[in-house]
Amino acid sequence: MNLKKEWKPLSWIVIGFFVCFFLPVDLPRAQQAVLEALYLVRWYAREHVLLCLVPAFFIAGAVAVFVSQASVMKYLGPKANKLVAYSIAAVSGTILAVCSCTILPLFAGIYRMGAGLGPACAFLYSGPAINILAIVLTARILGPEMGIARAVGAIIFSVIIGLLMHLFFRHEEQQKIAAAPPMMADEETRPLWQTALYFAVMIGILVFANWGRTEQTSGLWHLIYSSKWLITGALSIILALMLATWFRVGFVRIIIGAIPALLLALLVPQHPELAFSLGVLALSLISNLKDTRESEMGQWFEESWSFARKILPLLLIGVFIAGILLGRPGHEGLIPSAWVATLVGGNSLGANLFASVFGAFMYFATLTEVPILQGLIGAGMGKGPALALLLAGPALSLPNMLVIRSVMGTKKTVVFVVLVMVMATISGLIYGTFF
């Protein structure tokens, strides 16, 4: 055996062997933890994938294909009005940051070639928190008020962080790269109002299909809840008509595709998710016909699929690990709830600060911060520290700090990281006081 070449696999196998050898299978706590993880994964699969994540993937895919990044970037260029640049940088994560791997290049681009340090930092802080998938999943799993607080907190504090960074380093002239960013002119294929309506309908489908059951049996919210499938169905038909005309799919295909879903909706109205699934299936097939595959329908499906392929496995693995460590809400996993409660329970300054610092260094794979937080909250984490972790977590991690450092140097990076931690702590304190 060539030890020089084989030491890596050898050490992994030895470690794996010892882990298996001492696997604490008969500890009641360990057995319970595995069960908890399985329960949690099943709950996600049943409650969140079909009606929530699948439409969210299609919307994220549509954002990637139909929203022109160049049209947003021109407000972040070197000559952009400062006020506009900060506001656009703070909110454009919804559109630009659909994929976590695009955030750092955009950040570096805004800093080096565009509007400068302030807007770049604002973008980096808010981007990961306000992309469509993050908002949808946070609101769905952790409650609408947490979803809204996350988005609003990210946007407001990103501007503050951006302005402070600009203030601290205003005397340092950065050398701009001479090359102006090449902007590919996007051929406009349809008027803006059509694209806007198309997105509105898809977001409507997502919102109404997931409308929560209400406590009371009267009032507007209950009325919406009891007719949510009628509304969802009507919106789906509108979407189908848009695809048939504006997206040039043609009526014949749309009608053939819609028939199975309609039939199921009429035959088994007690299981609307069946009709929903068939609708999604029909949409996927229509997008992959020979002559649609190369068109924008095909691109739309391609993007949606690449989100699903990237995020679903990570998310379910994240859910499983969160389940093993923390259990479902109200149950215990490997980590005793008392520990969590002492570290990040309540809404003290210490708890909030710990949550932000931990979040800033820890790496969360796309969206896995949500199930992990769900577990932590179930184990006794306070709402304030939870928000602090949500804000500091995805914006920073040890690996991306290193990349940021290579872009803007050690001093600015340290200041930025400290600012993120401070702002996340403050947001947590404020939120925890009110909710």
Place this chain on the structure above:
Amino acid sequence: MKIQILGTGCAKCEKLAENAKQAADNLGLDYQLEKVTDLNQIMAFGVMTTPGLAVDGKVLSVGKVPSQGDIEKLLQG
């Protein structure tokens, strides 16, 4: 010629590299494929929306994954 794929290494960059390779093979070009993954080098091309495609330092496409056919046109044009 040198075909450069600009991107920090996510799935889209892989897809772009694959499409570009096929397009260049189809055209029978004499080329090397280079992946530029360092963020600062990517910035030096003036590209902020990855993935980007460049030939001999000239940027041909940014922020999307063009199909194999589109790349063939870009390479010829």
